[in-house]
Amino acid sequence: MKYQLDNQILDVKIIKKNNKNIYIRLKSDGIIYVTTNYFVSKKYIKRLLDDNQNFLRRSLLKINKQNEKEGKFLLLGCEYNITFINNFKKVEVDVNNGIIYCENQKQLELWLKKQIKLLYLQRLDYNYNLFNEKIPYPKLKVRNMKTRWGVCNRSNNTVTLNSKLIEYSIDKLDYVIVHELSHFVHFNHSALFWKEVEQYCPNYKKIRKELNDVCL
Numbered sequence: 334m335k336y337q338l339d340n341q342i343l344d345v346k347i348i349k350k351n352n353k354n355i356y357i358r359l360k361s362d363g364i365i366y367v368t369t370n371y372f373v374s375k376k377y378i379k380r381l382l383d384d385n386q387n388f389l390r391r392s393l394l395k396i397n398k399q400n401e402k403e404g405k406f407l408l409l410g411c412e413y414n415i416t417f418i419n420n421f422k423k424v425e426v427d428v429n430n431g432i433i434y435c436e437n438q439k440q441l442e443l444w445l446k447k448q449i450k451l452l453y454l455q456r457l458d459y460n461y462n463l464f465n466e467k468i469p470y471p472k473l474k475v476r477n478m479k480t481r482w483g484v485c486n487r488s489n490n491t492v493t494l495n496s497k498l499i500e501y502s503i504d505k506l507d508y509v510i511v512h513e514l515s516h517f518v519h520f521n522h523s524a525l526f527w528k529e530v531e532q533y534c535p536n537y538k539k540i541r542k543e544l545n546d547v548c549l
Contacts, residue, residue, distance in 0.1 A: 334375055336365060336382050338389055347378065357385055359392035395546060406433065410502035415441065449475055449499045456503070457492065460510045463533045468517040482544060483509040485516035501547075508540040 334345040343359075348368045355378075356368040367378055382389065406413045413433045421436035426444040428434075435441045457473055471485075474493040478484075484493040492513045498506045511534040519526035530537050 334378070336379070338386060338393070341393075343389075345378070345382070347375070355381060357381070357388070359389055359396065361396055363393075363396065365389065391546075407500035408433075409499065445499065446496075449496055452499070453494055453506070456506055457510055460507055460533065461514060463511075464514060464518075466518050468514060471514070471517075483513045485513040485520075487517060487520055501544075504536075505540055505544055508534050508537055508544075511537070 334347060336343050336345045343363060343365050345365045345367060348366060349371050350368055352368060352370045355370075355373065356366075358366045358368075360366060365382070367381075369378065406415050411431075413428070413431055416432055416434050417437055418434055419436070421434065421440070423434075426433060426435040426441060433441070435444065453475060454473060457471070461468075461470060469490045471490045471492040474491055475496050476493055477497065478493075478495045482495045482498060485491075486493070492510070494506075494509060494513075498509060508530075512530055515526055515529040515533070518529050527537075534540070
């Protein structure tokens with residue numbers, strides 16, 4: 334089955350199962366996957382896709398942005414070229430004029446891991462000190478997460494940050510930290526919580542929208 338979204342023709346793969354609900358997904362291969370029960374017609378699926386065009390547009394935009402990123406090395410919102418040098422004599426990676434020099438991928442990854450930990454700790458300390466409320470200073474964990482930019486665990490006073498935040502500008506990292514620290518004040522997403530976030534990150538709505546448009 335084919336489906337036209339604006340000026341683009343997309344393939345639709347229909348997966349029949351004994352389901353009560355219908356699920357629509359647009360994957361990175363650019364194919365729309367529709368999981369449905371055995372009795373739903375293609376005509377009904379077409380109407381359902383028409384009703385969810387905005388969702389499909391947003392998904393396609395995320396995929397296109399992700400495809401543009403592949404093959405690029407991003408650091409704090411800037412794009413760098415990577416140059417591997419055999420018998421690289423320096424202990425640390427060298428960054429100069431938009432180029433990162435290193436011996437191999439392993440050295441690059443170890444360096445990046447170190448930079449992430451140093452920067453995240455620095456920004457955690459900075460943003461923590463903005464808070465007027467008395468909240469615990471959390472332990473920091475860094476993980477590569479598939480669906481979340483940050484997690485607050487109040488039971489063990491831990492904030493976990495997504496390692497991919499290193500790719501984006503510093504204001505996005507700060508927003509996620511403020512978001513998670515605010516959960517120590519309001520452990521929900523109520524109006525009071527968002528007011529708390531806004532107090533320490535006034536432009537959080539803009540940053541939040543930009544992060545929501547990113548394909549993790």
